[in-house]
Amino acid sequence: MPTPSTALIIGASRGLGLALAAEYLKRGWHVVATVRGNRPTPLHDLAATAGGRLEIARVDIDIAHDVAALRRQLNGRRFDLLFVNAGIALQPELPIGKVGTEDFIRMMVTNALSPMRVIESFESLVPPDGAIAAMSSELGSVGDNVDGGWEAYRASKAALNTLMRSFAARHAGDPRTLLLIAPGWVRTDMGGPDALLSIEESIPRVVDTVSAQAGKAGLRYLDYRGQVVPW
Numbered sequence: 001m002p003t004p005s006t007a008l009i010i011g012a013s014r015g016l017g018l019a020l021a022a023e024y025l026k027r028g029w030h031v032v033a034t035v036r037g038n039r040p041t042p043l044h045d046l047a048a049t050a051g052g053r054l055e056i057a058r059v060d061i062d063i064a065h066d067v068a069a070l071r072r073q074l075n076g077r078r079f080d081l082l083f084v085n086a087g088i089a090l091q092p093e094l095p096i097g098k099v100g101t102e103d104f105i106r107m108m109v110t111n112a113l114s115p116m117r118v119i120e121s122f123e124s125l126v127p128p129d130g131a132i133a134a135m136s137s138e139l140g141s142v143g144d145n146v147d148g149g150w151e152a153y154r155a156s157k158a159a160l161n162t163l164m165r166s167f168a169a170r171h172a173g174d175p176r177t178l179l180l181i182a183p184g185w186v187r188t189d190m191g192g193p194d195a196l197l198s199i200e201e202s203i204p205r206v207v208d209t210v211s212a213q214a215g216k217a218g219l220r221y222l223d224y225r226g227q228v229v230p231w
């Protein structure tokens with residue numbers, strides 16, 4: 001039997017990250033997925049039914065020694081997919097003039113700086129035919145920003161996109177697939193009850209989109225239907 005592909009999913013305690021872990025397990029992958037803290041999460045419930053194919057690890061991506069400890073723990077492993085999903089939205093309804101400095105910094109750190117630190121630190125575990133993805137958002141598109149709203153969050157995802165472009169530029173010629181994913185507006189704790197899509201309408205298509213990019217080098221910014229999102 002061929003060795004199953006392995007995914008490392010960062011930020012999978014609930015919401016879209018949890019669903020990503022579940023979807024990759026359903027497709028026969030081995031999954032290492034992370035939570036922060038020591039409390040039981042829905043990911044732990046998923047592990048109970050995963051037949052040993054789901055390993056749970058711990059990392060708060062904003063804490064440098066956490067990231068370093070996980071990197072040491074996973075040294076020597078190989079991941080066909082690294083997917084950094086973790087993200088936050090703090091008082092997203094506030095226009096930028098009303099956003100507190102601390103909240104602005106928190107979103108920039110958790111949504112842009114920390115995912116890139118994870119990618120920089122773990123990319124060497126992804127082989128030449130592997131993929132590195134970060135969960136961006138439709139709201140990260142500068143070109144599509146005609147409605148405003150979620151201003152500081154938007155800026156943090158636009159920053160993530162720009163930093164990922166810099167990473168790609170620095171790795172020109174790298175055969176690996178690099179992806180920024182816009183999952184649609186989805187009913188999770190972050191997306192809220194009025195969001196357009198259920199998790200089931202988004203995440204299997206996100207996984208299809210990632211799969212369809214296998215073997216394609218370079219960076220793409222794609223939505224859950226596989227459509228290109230304007231930068």
Ligand SMILES: NC(=O)c1ccc[n+]([C@@H]2O[C@H](COP(=O)([O-])OP(=O)(O)OC[C@H]3O[C@@H](n4cnc5c(N)ncnc54)[C@H](OP(=O)(O)O)[C@@H]3O)[C@@H](O)[C@H]2O)c1
Nearest residue numbers: 011013014015016060061086087137185186188189190191
């Ligand atoms: N839902 C949407 O409509 C939507 C649309 C576009 C993009 N996104 C993006 O999709 C991703 C997942 O969103 P979601 O809707 O599933 O949100 P969610 O339900 O609020 O879940 C967020 C996840 O990120 C984790 N996380 C947050 N900060 C972290 C940190 N510092 N270190 C490690 N993990 C951390 C959370 O862990 P804890 O449980 O420990 O808090 C949780 O697992 C985010 O990047 C979000 O920006 C969501």
